[in-house]
Amino acid sequence: MTKRDETADVRPQTLAWVSRHLEVGERIIAAEALHGGITAEMRRLTIGTGEGGTRSLVLRTFVDVDNAEDWLDREAGALTLLPGTGVPAPELVAVDPTAAHCEYPSLLMTHLAGLPVLDDGGLETRVNLLARQLVAIHDVRPAERPRDYVALTTADTVVTPEGADAAVWAAAIDVIREPAPPWAGRFLHRDFQPGNVLFDGSSPGAGARITGVVDWAGTSWGPADLDVAHCATNLALLHGPAWGPRFAEAYEEAGGVLAAAASERLYWQVRDALAASEEVQQVSQPWREAGRTDLTTRVVAGRLDAYVTALMGVQRTSTL
Known part of the structure; x- marks a missing residue:
């Protein structure tokens, strides 16, 4: 684990579910809350790779939200469809829309570079x-x-x-x-x-x-x-x-x-x-x-x- 270990923010069953979808030799070394969403909890997970490097994934979790299964099914369908279309979207890694494996309905996807820009400049x-x-x-x-x-x-x-x-x-x-x-x-x-x-x-x-x-x-x-x-x-x-x-x-x-x-x-x-x-x-x-x-x-x-x-x-x- 890193010195600043935030993986405790990810619930235990969800943490285990994410781990099962990592590559051989990879492990979660940190988690960071992402702000800006209204209906879902969003976290960026830092994944340590077997070669000593890191990569990032994003975990989306719906907690006590109506229609979570429908929303995650729609998102998973879109993320499966969009590769190759020229629309820059995350790639689907795994989805648990009914919380069969996680504490709450969740979706795991790749992390994209960049940030929203909300100011008036440009x-x-x-x-x-x-x-x-x-x-x-x-x-x-x-x-x-x-x-x-x-x-x-x-x-x-x-x-x-x-x-x-x-x-x-x-x-x-x-x-x-x-x-x-x-x-x-x-x-x-x-x-x-x-x-x-x-x-x-x-x-x-x-x-x-x-x-x-x-x-x-x-x-x-x-x-x-x-x-x-x-x-x-x-x-x-x-x-x-x-x-x-x-x-x-x-x-x-x-x-x-x-x-x-x-x-x-x-x-x-x-x-x-x-x-x-x-x-x-x-x-x-x-x-x-x-x-x-x-x-x-x-x-x-x-x-x-x-x-x-x-x-x-x-x-x-x-x-x-």
């Missing part, structure tokens, strides 16, 4: 890279489609921010009371946003590049607009409301295809933005832990209100 470059990466994800054609997407909110569960214009939010809620527009199916990440994309930390500016896309537990089949709307919402909350529409523009500039009708686009944009209203606290906490201490719950809620107001303003303008 944002235009990153937005274009994010857009091109999402187009590549939507171009994946799996032999077996994942399950259809699940909506993350309903008209009755939206939480209107304090101080928001009630009439604007009521109009936005009415948008998602309507049936979903017809859509052409695409392979969706379903949580594609800056926190789940890794960048080469040595090139924050024009030379930046994406080194990986993580967290494939929500993999689904659905409209490209839904993934685009989700990333747009996150960018609006992280960097300001104007970056939501800018991401949609960048996606189309990269060759992506969105719904033809403005009303159809609005439906998906509003649906995702309103879903964020239910979890402002949960969304903003990992961002603050990652260094964006300016993103208090109040600030994020204010940006969400401004973004929804801007979206609905576009609707009013288009109907004049």
Whole structure:
């Protein structure tokens, strides 16, 4: 074991399960908690190799989380599918979706270099890279489609921010009371946003590049607009409301295809933005832990209100 032994953080049965999936002569020498996730415990495991070197794996564990088996089955399926597609994703090592061997449902995968970048520097470059990466994800054609997407909110569960214009939010809620527009199916990440994309930390500016896309537990089949709307919402909350529409523009500039009708686009944009209203606290906490201490719950809620107001303003303008 290393001087700083953190393997005690990994539960005993899980530790034994991981060990059974290592190469001959390898052993776990340290574990480090990874921050930024909302639903799962994430740990980077340092593995000592038989030749005296080290490599890293990532352990994802769902503790007392509903639908953990479904989420891990989806992630394992995606990680099995993506090698060879050009989408930089971890490789699956092992999965225990029903906790048959571990204390809780768990997945073991390779570790990718790079880190999420959440600050404002070099944002235009990153937005274009994010857009091109999402187009590549939507171009994946799996032999077996994942399950259809699940909506993350309903008209009755939206939480209107304090101080928001009630009439604007009521109009936005009415948008998602309507049936979903017809859509052409695409392979969706379903949580594609800056926190789940890794960048080469040595090139924050024009030379930046994406080194990986993580967290494939929500993999689904659905409209490209839904993934685009989700990333747009996150960018609006992280960097300001104007970056939501800018991401949609960048996606189309990269060759992506969105719904033809403005009303159809609005439906998906509003649906995702309103879903964020239910979890402002949960969304903003990992961002603050990652260094964006300016993103208090109040600030994020204010940006969400401004973004929804801007979206609905576009609707009013288009109907004049």
